[in-house]
Amino acid sequence: MKNPLPPLNAVRAFAVAARHQSFSLAAEELHVSHSAVSRHVKLLEEHLGVLLFERRVRQSLLTPAGQRFYQQVSAGLGQIADAAAELRQQAARPTIKINVRPSFALLWLTPRLADFAAQHPHIDAQVVTQTQSPDPAREDFDIVIRRGRDDWAPALEAHALFEDELVLVAAPGLIERLPLANLAGLSAHTLLTVRARREDWHHWAMHFEQSQSTTQVIRQFDYMHRVLEAAVAGEGLALCPTTLLGTHLSSGRLICPLPDLRMPLPRYYYGVAPQASAYSNVFIEWLHKQRP
Known part of the structure; x- marks a missing residue:
């Protein structure tokens, strides 16, 4: 049975690239290469079976499916960050x-x-x-x-x-x-x-x-x-x-x-x-x- 969860590293790379609308800026933030971000996004697209970005020469634009996915992913990552911050505060x-x-x-x-x-x-x-x-x-x-x-x-x-x-x-x-x-x-x-x-x-x-x-x-x-x-x-x-x-x-x-x-x-x-x-x-x- 196929794992319903997409690769989480790929999801994170996608979220950062979607926020910047740029693979290059995402690579800088994540401290990885441009090609690494591109591979993560491609892996995620293959897992989901949809195109998330429209690749252009100097910019990567979200497709309608990518926009919907980003909104939900962004909210989910935000909840994870909040939960982690709460636990850190309790552990402090x-x-x-x-x-x-x-x-x-x-x-x-x-x-x-x-x-x-x-x-x-x-x-x-x-x-x-x-x-x-x-x-x-x-x-x-x-x-x-x-x-x-x-x-x-x-x-x-x-x-x-x-x-x-x-x-x-x-x-x-x-x-x-x-x-x-x-x-x-x-x-x-x-x-x-x-x-x-x-x-x-x-x-x-x-x-x-x-x-x-x-x-x-x-x-x-x-x-x-x-x-x-x-x-x-x-x-x-x-x-x-x-x-x-x-x-x-x-x-x-x-x-x-x-x-x-x-x-x-x-x-x-x-x-x-x-x-x-x-x-x-x-x-x-x-x-x-x-x-x-």
Whole structure:
């Protein structure tokens, strides 16, 4: 019994040649020779038993039968292309975009993402850094993580994540040179801080009922990871949230010279955008397991 389906490569060559009304242009698009296109079309005509093209010197025109066949073939190939695109999209790794501040991304989230990737290799977790709290009406993200919830967009519901504390850290070598037994000894040191949190040292002193010298040298940096780099280099004392210390303490790069002095900070919260990916819950479940 004769196969009712025509040779599919021949059908494709015919469709491209019909669209261009030219075997030469079809050959260029398909990256084959002119004669190859001609052979495919001839094979198709023999299979169908009809003439599809009227060959001329510089042009190949569709016959009435060729026009009817092209309309149906074109629609069929379009459906195949759409079906393939849909399957590719379904097979593609779903993406989750997590909006966080730059220092939180660098010092807390990014070092942990390898664990998420190992547990969920089919999900692509992308980190988006932004200083200000995002608005889902204007920015593209699935999950937001921020300390506090004062400036959250109305469309976001804040969910408690974990607590945090502010501690004093320094390089071991610095404390060897300039010992620090209590808060009164701060005056002998340069203090390091993030520009956006330049009041931390004042709040720290007030919290422990300690006056701060008005002539104290305070160096300001744009990001917390820069503050920590300076602290590791022995350039001064730093106040850092415990969540952002990473391995600085366990590795010995930094120490807490006054370990009992810990000032509570506003807790971290997360929110899920209204248009968030369905896979966001997978990330949230993993996120809760990362609590200190």
